[in-house]
Amino acid sequence: MKTFGENLKALRKFHKISQKDFAEKMQTTQQRVSEWECNKVEPSLYNIIKILRIFDVSFEELTDGIEEKTDLS
Numbered sequence: 001m002k003t004f005g006e007n008l009k010a011l012r013k014f015h016k017i018s019q020k021d022f023a024e025k026m027q028t029t030q031q032r033v034s035e036w037e038c039n040k041v042e043p044s045l046y047n048i049i050k051i052l053r054i055f056d057v058s059f060e061e062l063t064d065g066i067e068e069k070t071d072l073s
Contacts, residue, residue, distance in 0.1 A: 001065070001066070001067045002064070002065035002066050002067075003039050003066065004036070004039065004042060004062075004063065004066055005036055005037040005038055005039040006037075006039075007062055007063065007064065007065070007066065008036055008037055008051065008062070009037040011055050011057065011062065012033075012037075012055075015055060019033045019034060019037075022054075025054050026047065026050055026051070026054070028047070048062070
């Protein structure tokens with residue numbers, strides 16, 4: 001099972017963009033990009049839309065392979 005962070009990192013590396021450069025394009029910090037890639041926090045919908053535009057990908061491409069986590073407690 002893939003995570004959003006793994007997909008984002010793979011996409012960024014595919015486009016040969018450093019975390020720092022990507023953060024600048026996103027108008028955020030390198031630390032925030034790292035948190036997204038390490039799955040510590042999830043980007044807002046606004047930032048997801050920016051990611052799609054920067055990499056010119058669909059939402060389906062960005063989330064490919066991610067399975068929903070269910071909490072049945």
